[in-house]
Amino acid sequence: MTSEFGNAGSRTHDWGTRAKRCVQQAREQLAGQLNATASELIFTSGATESNNIALLGLAPHGENHARRHIISSTIEHKAVLEPLEHLASRGFEVDLISPGPSGRVSVEAVRERLRDDTLLVSLMHVNNETGVIQPVAELAELLRETPTYLHVDAAQGFGKLTQDLKAPIDMISISGHKVGGPKGIGTLLIRRRGRDTVPLTPLMYGGGQERKLRPGTLPVPLIAGLAKAAEIFEKEHQQWWDQAATFRARLVEALGKTQVRFHGDQDHVVPHILNLSFEGVDAEALIVRLKELVAIATGSACTSASYTPSHVLRSMGLPEDVASNGLRLSWFPDQVQGLDMDELVNEIWAFQEEASYFA
Incomplete structure (x- = not known):
């Protein structure tokens, strides 16, 4: 924050080059922990923003292709439920599964609700209130051969059950402070399916940063802090x-x-x-x-x-x-x-x- 105050978007001087190098190293490390490539990961302010980019950013694709059915659960964080409420107001059909006393949504319950017009399944990795683990890896295997995308809010699971997140999940939201990193930094992993990427539309405009999905100057110290915290957490x-x-x-x-x-x-x-x-x-x-x-x-x-x-x-x-x-x-x-x-x-x-x- 003091001695290395360069902007990762400045490419004409050494301060900017060093900042860019720091960001790239962090991106490679974090993506690698999820069995992904650096180009598949963008930095955000945290899982709430990542969730919004994933859910609202996919909506135009659903509208343009007559796929307005979304499956989620009643136990999601408000950072998922409220964007889904907004999509419902735009004409999407949001199908929320209640898990029952176990607090665990079954893969079969999702399978039964899949339709030809199902755009997305959004299910959290670990419930933030009960700690119950959801079967996201099994769900990824179910959906990988279908046109339905899978989004996972992994705020509580990243670092703790990272192996699950190496499954072919299309979008993964992460918050840095859940692994002891700084508050105000997170990531959205947008995994490719072969050569195809998830067709997201940006929610904000004003620069080409982060694959044009999240414009603005990158907070280099926060990104470095997230990467260091994730490195320590993985080691210990x-x-x-x-x-x-x-x-x-x-x-x-x-x-x-x-x-x-x-x-x-x-x-x-x-x-x-x-x-x-x-x-x-x-x-x-x-x-x-x-x-x-x-x-x-x-x-x-x-x-x-x-x-x-x-x-x-x-x-x-x-x-x-x-x-x-x-x-x-x-x-x-x-x-x-x-x-x-x-x-x-x-x-x-x-x-x-x-x-x-x-x-």
Whole structure:
């Protein structure tokens, strides 16, 4: 940000050349982690923008070829659901699958909804509230021989389950801060099918950067930070996974003292996200009780301030009182080393006992 302040778009001096080289190295590294080529990856401000470019950018192709059917799910992030709502207002038929209590959308449920005019399937890799892993690699194999494109919001999965993302997925959205990189940087992978690329129309105009899909001066320090974070995460992946899983096991065992309910298919979850509720306990009141010990939320960071029941838990068919009081716990292993597990569980147990007494 200080000593190397060159613009990657300036090609007439060394500062610009060095910046361009840094961006190219980052692009090659990140694309390589996804078994893709550097030319298939563009930089964005994060997964929200990547999702919008993928979904809204494909719409003109669908309109021009009478393919207005889109399949997605009710548990997607708002960064997918709201663009889909916009497309519905433009005449697209958006078919949302509800996964049921498991929180996992089956490949068969997608297969049953495929039609000749299905333009796109958009399914997240890992649910941000429950941690449930979606079968995106299997879905990619299903769709690869069809004209239907597959978009995956991999904000929560990149770095953790990157192997899944090496499958022939047409578009993949990534956010840097989910692997410890800077906030405000992400990527959209746009994978070719043979010689053909996904026919996206840009949402903004004003320059030729990023294959003309995302104009504007590239934030070189953020791009370098994302690449470095992804490099570190890849190198330390097994250690991170084992430590996250160990903490999860300790937490689940300790919570056995309380009347707790875990949400989603626990056989298909990442080790760093846990969604739960405590019988008879108001989630917001419990958050206040625990604020000196841990930072927890009722849903995703984008919606936790709204105090409304989680749309993810509601769409899984959970009762209203349970959906309203679901708590989302997530962690990086090095953030929880000093947590006093006994104190945390005792506070929850005591609060649950008080709530039961006054009820």
